[in-house]
Amino acid sequence: MPMPKQDVAAVPATRLDERFFSLGSRFAGELMQKVVNYRLKPAVVGDISAHLAASSALRALVGESNRSDHVWFVPDLDALDARLGVQSS
DSSP states (O other), X not given: OOOOOOEEEEEEGXXXXXXXXXXXXXXXXXXHHHHHHTXXXXXEESOOHHHHHHOHHHHHHHHHHHHSSSOEEESXXXXXXXXXXOOOO
């Protein structure tokens, strides 16, 4: 049985407000929940290594999110394509 199609909302990490990466602000959770409520799969695309180095809570969130199928954090569009199973032509 084929998987149901789900649209992905790919957001460049550089476009996100700094509050997104500060989990105490609750901005990330609220934003991700809103996107999921619209039946979209949010994907943060880009290098967030500086934010990860500064926050163990963010590292835990990213690790848990990437193990699930609801929210992804990927380094680039090629990695997003790989997660989505897109085959290059």
